[in-house]
Amino acid sequence: MKFLRKILDNLEPKFTKGGPLEKFHAVYNAADTILFSTDEKTESAPHIRDSLDNKRIMILVVVALLPCYIFGAINIGYQSSQFSGIERSGWENFWFGFGVILPILITAFATGAFWEVLFAVIRKHPISEGFLVTCALIPLLMPPTIPLWQVAAATTFGVVIGKEIFGGVGMNIFNPALVARAFIFFAYPSQISGDKVWLKVDGVSGATALAVPAAVENGNAVDLLSKITQFDYSWSNMFWGYIPGSIGETNKFLIMIGLLFLVMTKIANWRVIVGALIGLVGTASLTNIMAPLSSNTMLTLPPHYHLVMGGFLFGLAFMATEPVTGAHTDKGRWIFGILFGALTVIIRSINPAYPEGTMLAILLMNAFAPLIDYYVVQSNIKRRMARYAAE
Amino acid sequence: MSRITIKKGHDIHMSGEPAKNIESAGHPTFVAYQPEEFRYIKPKLLVKEGDSVKIGSPIFFDKCMPDVKWASIGGGKISAIHYGYRRVIEKIIIELDKYEEAVEYTAFDHNEISGLSKTQVTDHLLAAGIWPMIRQRPYNKIANPEDTPNSIFISCYNSAPLTVDLDVALRNRSSSFQAGITALSKLTDGNVNVIVDETCTSSTFMDLKDAETHMISGPHPAGNVGIQIHHIDPLKPGKVVWTVDAQHVVTIGRLFLKGVFDPSLIIAVGGSGVKNPTHLKSRLGASMETLTVDRLQDGPQRMISGDVLTGKTSDKNDFVHFYESTVSVIPHSDKRPFLGMLHPGSGKSHYSLTNTYFSFGANSFPFSTLLNGEERAMMPINSWENVLPMDILPNQLYRAILANDVEEMEQLGLIECDEEDFALCSFACPSKIDVGSVIRQGLDVLEKEE
Numbered sequence: 001m002k003f004l005r006k007i008l009d010n011l012e013p014k015f016t017k018g019g020p021l022e023k024f025h026a027v028y029n030a031a032d033t034i035l036f037s038t039d040e041k042t043e044s045a046p047h048i049r050d051s052l053d054n055k056r057i058m059i060l061v062v063v064a065l066l067p068c069y070i071f072g073a074i075n076i077g078y079q080s081s082q083f084s085g086i087e088r089s090g091w092e093n094f095w096f097g098f099g100v101i102l103p104i105l106i107t108a109f110a111t112g113a114f115w116e117v118l119f120a121v122i123r124k125h126p127i128s129e130g131f132l133v134t135c136a137l138i139p140l141l142m143p144p145t146i147p148l149w150q151v152a153a154a155t156t157f158g159v160v161i162g163k164e165i166f167g168g169v170g171m172n173i174f175n176p177a178l179v180a181r182a183f184i185f186f187a188y189p190s191q192i193s194g195d196k197v198w199l200k201v202d203g204v205s206g207a208t209a210l211a212v213p214a215a216v217e218n219g220n221a222v223d224l225l226s227k228i229t230q231f232d233y234s235w236s237n238m239f240w241g242y243i244p245g246s247i248g249e250t251n252k253f254l255i256m257i258g259l260l261f262l263v264m265t266k267i268a269n270w271r272v273i274v275g276a277l278i279g280l281v282g283t284a285s286l287t288n289i290m291a292p293l294s295s296n297t298m299l300t301l302p303p304h305y306h307l308v309m310g311g312f313l314f315g316l317a318f319m320a321t322e323p324v325t326g327a328h329t330d331k332g333r334w335i336f337g338i339l340f341g342a343l344t345v346i347i348r349s350i351n352p353a354y355p356e357g358t359m360l361a362i363l364l365m366n367a368f369a370p371l372i373d374y375y376v377v378q379s380n381i382k383r384r385m386a387r388y389a390a391e
Numbered sequence: 392m393s394r395i396t397i398k399k400g401h402d403i404h405m406s407g408e409p410a411k412n413i414e415s416a417g418h419p420t421f422v423a424y425q426p427e428e429f430r431y432i433k434p435k436l437l438v439k440e441g442d443s444v445k446i447g448s449p450i451f452f453d454k455c456m457p458d459v460k461w462a463s464i465g466g467g468k469i470s471a472i473h474y475g476y477r478r479v480i481e482k483i484i485i486e487l488d489k490y491e492e493a494v495e496y497t498a499f500d501h502n503e504i505s506g507l508s509k510t511q512v513t514d515h516l517l518a519a520g521i522w523p524m525i526r527q528r529p530y531n532k533i534a535n536p537e538d539t540p541n542s543i544f545i546s547c548y549n550s551a552p553l554t555v556d557l558d559v560a561l562r563n564r565s566s567s568f569q570a571g572i573t574a575l576s577k578l579t580d581g582n583v584n585v586i587v588d589e590t591c592t593s594s595t596f597m598d599l600k601d602a603e604t605h606m607i608s609g610p611h612p613a614g615n616v617g618i619q620i621h622h623i624d625p626l627k628p629g630k631v632v633w634t635v636d637a638q639h640v641v642t643i644g645r646l647f648l649k650g651v652f653d654p655s656l657i658i659a660v661g662g663s664g665v666k667n668p669t670h671l672k673s674r675l676g677a678s679m680e681t682l683t684v685d686r687l688q689d690g691p692q693r694m695i696s697g698d699v700l701t702g703k704t705s706d707k708n709d710f711v712h713f714y715e716s717t718v719s720v721i722p723h724s725d726k727r728p729f730l731g732m733l734h735p736g737s738g739k740s741h742y743s744l745t746n747t748y749f750s751f752g753a754n755s756f757p758f759s760t761l762l763n764g765e766e767r768a769m770m771p772i773n774s775w776e777n778v779l780p781m782d783i784l785p786n787q788l789y790r791a792i793l794a795n796d797v798e799e800m801e802q803l804g805l806i807e808c809d810e811e812d813f814a815l816c817s818f819a820c821p822s823k824i825d826v827g828s829v830i831r832q833g834l835d836v837l838e839k840e841e
Contacts, residue, residue, distance in 0.1 A: 001729040033765065037731030039724070041760045045827065046700040046814045047693065047721060048405070050774075051741035051748055052821045053764025055732040057772070060747055126765065170768025170822075266745040267772060328771045328786050377787050381802045384782070388627040 001036075008032050026120040030127035057267055058129040062136045064258035065318065068248040069140070071241060073097030075251070076144045079244050100144050101247060107148045108138045111155040119164045130169030134159060137177035137318060140248025141311075142184075146191075150184055157183040174366045175325045178315075181359055209233045209243065210310050210348060210355040213297040221301040238308040249314035252307075259317035268321035271330060275337020276316050280306055282338075283345040298349040312344055315358040325366045329376040336372055340365045394589070395622050397609025399780040401744055401815060405552040405699070406755035407662040407720075409669050411559050416658070416671040419681040422465040423484040423710040424450060427475075428703075429523060430532045431455075431838060434480055442469045447494030447652040449520050450483060458536055462520025464654040464675045466491025482710070485676075494519075498650035501566075504573045505601075509539075512577045519646050523713070524639040525578075527631050528620055529806045530838050540633040542581035542624045545572070547596050547637045548588040548607060550614030551698040551814075553661035554717045557637050558593045559670055560657035564641050565595040571644030575635060576601040586619045612780065617812040621781050626807045638716055656716055658682060662699070663757040664692040664720030673711075680707040682718050691723040693760050700814035701827070724759035744778070744819050767822040775816040775826060783808060785816055789826055792833035797840065800833050808834070 008031070014021045015028035032038075034055070042049060077093025080086075088096065112135035120127045138155055158180025163172040184191075212228055213221035225233040231243055241251025249255070262268035284303035291299035306312065320326065320340050327336040340361050347357025354360060426434040433454040438444060444467065449460040463485060470486035496519055499507070507515075513536050516522045527534040534540070547557050561568055576583045582603040587596045589608035596604065605623060612618050616634045624632060635643070638656055645653045654675040661668035666686050673682060679694050695702035697715040711718060728734060734741070736748025742756040775785040783804050791799035810827035817826045 004729070005727075034730075034732070036727040036729055038762070038765055039727050040762045040765060041723060042762050044704060044825070045695075045697070045702055046818045046825075047695055047702065047704070047719070047760055048403070048699045048758040048818065049761070049763050049823065050745075050819050050821070051736070051743040051750065051763050052745050052774075052819075053732075053823065054767045054770055054821055055764065056747050057770060057821055059732050126767075128767065168768065170770065265747045267747070269773065323771045329784065330773070330776070373787075377784060377803075380782075380784055384802070384804050387625070 004035060008035070023121055026125070026127050027117055030120075034129075055129045058132050060265055060267060061133045061262065061318070064261045065136050065140065065248070067254040067257060068251065068314075069101065070094070071251040071254050072140065072247040073101055075241060076100050076247070078242060097144070101139060103148055104139045104142060104144075104146065104151050104247070107151045108155050109135045111135075111152045112138070112159050115156060115159040115164060119168065123168075125168060128169040130163075131159065134163070134176045134180075137248075138180050140314070141177060141181040141246055143191075143246055146184070150188060153187070154180040154184045170324055173325060173370070174363060175319050175322055178319055178359055178362055178366075182363060185359065208245070208310075208355065209238060213301055214348075214355045216297050217295040219297040219300070221297055222305065224297065225305075235305060235308060238305075246311065246314075249311045252313050255313045255317050259313070259321075262317065262321065267323075268317070269323070269326075269330075269333050271333040272321050272326060272337040272340075273316060275334045276320060276341040276344075277307075277337075279338035279341025279343075280312065280345055281341070283342040287345060287349050296349065301349070306345055306348070310348070310356045311358040315344075315362050316340075320362050320365070325369065327369045327372050327376075329373050331379075332369070332372040332376045335376075336365055336369055339368070392603075393605050393623075395586075395605060395607045395609075395613075395619070397607060397613040397618065397622075397780045399776075400550075400610035400612055400778050401819070402550065402610040403552040403700075403742075403758075403818070404755050405662075406757045407553060407665055407668045408755065409553060409556070409659040409661040410667070411556055411670070413559060413657060413670045413672050416673040416677065416681055418489075419487065419674070419677050421470065421484055421486055421678050421710075422654075422674060422676040423482045423678070424461060424464065424676060425482050425710060425712060426451065426461075426480045428712045428714070429453075430530070432459075432533065434461075436472070436480065436483075438469050438483075440469050440472055443467070444469060444485060445492040445494050446654060447496075447519060451480070453533070456533075456535060458517050459522050459533060460517065460520040461523055462494075462652050466493060484710075493651045496646065496650045499647050501570060501573065501648075504570055504647050507574070507577055509577050512574050515574075515647070516643065519652055521639075521642060521646060521652055524635055524643060525575075526634050526714075528617065528634060528809065529626055529631075530834055531617075531634075531809045531811075532838075534631075534633050538631050540579045540581070540631050543575050543579050543583045543633045543635065544616050544620055544623075545575075545583065545585050545602075545635050545637055545640055546614055546616040546619055547585055548591070548614040550588075550611035551700050551717075552611070553659060553668070553719050554614075554698050555638070555657055555659040555670065558591060558595075560638060560716075561593070561595045561641065567641045567644035567648060568595055568637070569599060569644065570648045571635075571640035571642070572599060573601045574643055574647050575640065579633070581624070584619070584623055586614075586616075586623075588614070609780070612778075612812055612815055615812050617807075617809045618780055621807055628801065628806055636714065636716070658711060658716050658718060660686065660718045660720070662695075662719040662721045663759075664688050664690075664694075664722050675713060676710050678707075679705055679709050679711065679718065682711070683707065683720065687720060688722070692720050693723060695719040695721070699758065700818060701811045722757075722759050724761050726761075744774070745772075762823055764821065764823050766824065769820075769822050769824055772821065774819040774821055775813075778815040778819050779813065781807070781812065785813065785826065788833075789824075789829055792829050792836075795836065797836060800837065805830070805833050805837060810834075 015025045076097030081088045116131040158176040162176035162179030166172045281303040287299040343361035344357045444463040446466045447462045452460040465485040465487045467488040471484045473482040475481040525534040658673045696705040741748035741750045788803040810831040813827040
């Protein structure tokens with residue numbers, strides 16, 4: 001890699017102060033420090049530092065997403081072969097899906113990088129590695145049938161409105177990838193609302209798993225799901241992900257592996273996760289108990305079905321646990337998680353317009369996170385003031 | 392005797408741990424004061440270049456508290472006074488005579504010390520010019536002799552990496568240590584709290600009179616006096632406690648027992664930049680050169696007066712600071728591994744409190760001065776909270792200080808904090824934010840308001 005180092009070293013003077021490309025120093029710096037770890041040194045105490053930096057955090061989240069990408073590609077191929085009648089091997093399925101994902105991925109990264117660089121150059125701040133995660137998340141949230149211009153529009157909205165106008169990574173209040181998803185959800189509702197499946201085959205249409213019980217009154221959700229013959233909406237099949245859906249969210253097993261990885265590396269906070277599971281299971285159990293009082297079939301959906309349906313686990317693993325837009329205090333994280341789980345079930349069950357509640361639940365909780373933190377901080381202050389007054 | 396268990400924190404395993412024996416550093420030629428390290432004072436010189444001084448003769452005093460003088464830490468002549476920007480006194484260098492003379496004071500025996508009053512002890516320490524050894528919290532500044540502290544804290548446990556092992560340093564000094572404690576106990580109506588490590592068996596710290604002994608267990612920063620205060624006698628607005636370094640207690644004890652100011656000090660010299668890290672019998676304000684001569688490894692190094700978490704960047708022309716008893720030397724590194732952010736990590740290449748690298752089993756890691764990243768916006772993954780054993784919300788406090796919101800700083804308990812207790816937060820921060828310096832910035836604002 002010495003030649004690469006040499007090229008970078010030769011280029012450096014062009015980008016430093018006084019050079020012709022001085023304005024684009026952020027771009028050089030990003031390339032330089034992504035390829036070769038920085039040798040920046042401490043100036044004052046503490047003179048030694050932990051090996052972890054933000055680049056490592058971001059790249060590990062991307063690593064945790066890789067299994068979802070691989071399975072996403074296989075599943076796209078598998079689903080299309082099911083309905084087009086073309087026989088394919090596992091590898092062929094993968095390459096078919098890869099051909100679908102790659103343009104979406106390239107579009108997301110190119111658009112995201114463009115905005116990130118533009119803002120870095122104008123604002124004279126370093127390019128934040130956070131855009132790697134945002135741009136890696138966006139394709140996974142998209143249906144495989146999405147037109148590329150919509151990917152570009154969504155990425156633009158997510159990066160600019162979701163992040164840059166607040167000052168960049170670390171200052172944003174909403175998760176940029178989810179803002180991108182919400183944008184196409186509301187801008188192109190006829191295609192993206194989540195009630196119809198997306199298949200890379202023309203002319204086939206059907207209901208998503210969550211839309212099945214939502215559409216019928218006075219039924220039993222599990223019975224209804226088992227009666228669907230077009231897709232196999234059994235619990236185990238939904239867990240292993242061989243169902244149509246957004247690219248990255250179908251295989252719950254791989255998502256759980258990614259989640260476990262993030263918790264083990266201490267990047268994701270376990271309090272949010274445990275809280276969300278408590279919230280989801282608790283609220284779903286409650287709706288089960290109340291189901292006989294209502295004609296709403298969604299209320300009969302048991303907790304373990306809620307867990308594997310829709311984007312709940314994906315949102316939990318990669319978006320609700322995002323440290324910046326979540327609550328910043330430990331107590332706050334509990335509340336954030338529990339409310340997120342509860343809201344997911346409530347939006348799914350009670351709001352007929354949105355069969356999928358995860359996205360809205362996370363965005364809503366992002367908006368409430370500062371308020372939750374405010375009350376946690378106030379209780380800390382109250383306790384301290386009481387101690388100051390007591391002695 | 393009480394027991395305190397600290398759960399949060401981390402013991403940094405660093406190579407170059409000083410051996411547990413004491414070598415002689417030889418007779419130094421120069422010692423110096425560096426008055427800038429004394430916070431919130433206005434130093435006024437009492438000597439000029441070329442003046443002869445004895446050990447103990449006053450060198451400068453504080454214009455804000457004129458009774459507080461600094462005694463000469465050596466006998467000889469003032470060889471140079473260095474000034475910095477706007478004539479700030481940077482260094483007062485004393486060239487030592489071969490046979491140093493010392494100012495003599497009244498000596499007392501143990502029983503007589505017990506009979507002294509607060510005023511007598513205060514006057515004795517002020518007259519001898521070693522009052523600056525007593526510092527106060529909040530603000531970690533020199534104590535005001537007119538205050539009566541709620542209690543006095545003496546930490547006999549250094550938990551920061553490569554610091555002096557006080558078991559070793561205070562061996563055979565228990566009589567002076569006891570005398571120092573008895574003298575200090577006259578200054579407060581409350582306790583003199585002596586805090587020792589739970590595993591400590593040294594007879595120096597056991598069966599002390601006039602003191603309350605506390606056993607503390609847990610990782611760094613358990614040895615920091617700020618953390619100990621927080622768990623034993625927490626601060627609040629208007630309350631003052633005093634702190635004294637364990638080695639300075641010995642100096643104070645000797646002043647009372649022998650009637651002279653004995654500037655000797657055990658200094659730990661360690662770090663992977665040092666050939667045979669050990670404890671040296673040296674003295675206050677010793678020059679870095681004397682301490683590191685013939686001990687440095689080859690290659691570019693950074694010398695630090697103090698420990699690696701809180702010390703000051705120095706070079707061989709500098710001197711050990713007054714409150715420091717550690718000299719650390721760590722190498723500079725220019726390594727730039729290709730795609731380093733994807734490195735799996737190993738016990739030799741990476742050290743992290745998280746599990747983001749396979750770095751477990753790192754028993755003694757050769758740290759360098761690498762920042763290991765670039766400064767970024769804060770990433771709240773609890774890296775600060777996990778190493779701060781205080782009932783304080785560091786993230787929110789940090790923001791309140793940046794926003795210069797004085798009321799919120801006070802509400803969030805800034806008064807109980809000191810930058811040294813936050814050094815580990817900066818160490819662990821993935822965004823490479825220097826939390827400690829911001830805490831000090833906030834304390835400066837509060838101090839000014841008082």
